[in-house]
Amino acid sequence: MAGIVIVGAGECGTRAAFAARDAGYDGAILLIAGEAGLPYDRTKLTKPIVPGEAPFGGLSALRKPICHANQLDAAGITLLAGTPVGKVNSDARQVTLTDGRVFGYDRLLLAVGATARRLACRGGDRALGFRTIDHAQTVFAKARGKVVIAGAGLIGLELAAVLSGQGAEVTLVEAEALPLSRTVPAGLAERLMARHQAEGVRLLCGSEIEKVTPGFVTLSNGKRLPAPSLIAAIGVVPNTTLGAMAGAMIDNGICVDAQMRTSVPGIYAAGDCANVTLPNGQRVRSETWRCAMAQGIVAGQVMAGQTASYDDPNWLWSDQYDLTVQVVGQVADRPDALRQLPEAELQFSIDSDGALIGVAGIGRAAAMTKDIILAQRLIRAGAKVTARALSDPAIDLKSLLRTQGDV
């Protein structure tokens, strides 16, 4: 039937489908989901549980659909869920599902996301992964009592908060000296760590799991810990198999330009699987919800024939206990300006030209979001700022945006 075919119905693929239609595309749109059911919001799998809605047994609460069947119908998007695409033939412009069905395409979007990285050590395949609703189901059914989580990144930390809130005794094993060390400034990481410790989570930083045996893990320092449940949350690997099969350039993800075009005509890639070259030449492979959505929208618009280009700064948020962490753009360990709000703290990074390039915040979500949104706009505008103005909570960041002219 040709038209637009989208492989992968995560945040990125689903948004792309709707964006293509919104942009006026009037051909067929086929959304192929490897996972069964309606597209769902992956980020909800580890978010704080509303009191009374325990994840144990209450999994339906975790499955938050990105869109409903009537919205897909209304937009004329055909969802084919439960069977992955096994092959791409870019000469014939066809994809083949693992059950043998073949579909032609005019334009193909690979929005295939990423896969949880496996523990590479001996016995590492005993660890549970955490990426899909099926994983969540397995983990929440099994992880009671003592739980060891390898990796104190965003997912490991969120999972630790949820599981300890459910009464599990959680130990986090992290190779770096601080949690989330690649994504948030050290000062914020320390505050997060203290909060987890106050909640009874044990954090073993600077250690790695060297061996997994039934019911136990052995650390690099020789220590052995009971681990009746072991979860690997050590990052993700972008899914590039289909891209490679199609002949697209691969380098830490499927390489695309800011219009989400791969090196193969008619084939696009976006979201966690894509390595994007921004208009300024910088390359980013993001692993965040916000970027997956924004890239999906650009891909949908471009496939529909509109001009669109992706230039959003990276944007991450995480909810742990009643704390929210947000990071936009590039942040350094030592902030150039600190803004203390009644229930939140913001740290800003400024480049050598005086332009705001990043902000990281921790605290109560409501206390900081307005400033985070404004900072994001300042970053996009390449606004020149002073540390003094950013540090003064009496100065409305909106006024800084105003002086930048039209944004």
Add this chain to the structure above:
Amino acid sequence: MPWVDACGTDDIDAEDLIRFDHGGRTYAIYRSSDDDYFCTDGKCTHEDVHLEDGLVMAYEIECPKHNATFDYRTGEALRAPACVNLNTYKVKVEAGRVLIEI
């Protein structure tokens, strides 16, 4: 539908909003930079999140949670992840008070 006295005109800063709760429901009342007043449902149509901590710029409100934006004059959802419009309510200003029809 009755007109309800929601707040004074000066209770809202220019280009900002406040939350207003009435009859078990919650609303958002906006003052634009040219001192016009508008009213929408209080919660974002994406998730159960109040717009009170969102950002008002010109005629747009940006949701504090995932940054969907709406035109608060018409309720129109302008940017993903929201695709459902906000309900809007009539507003009038009388003797320094903002009244909404709900």
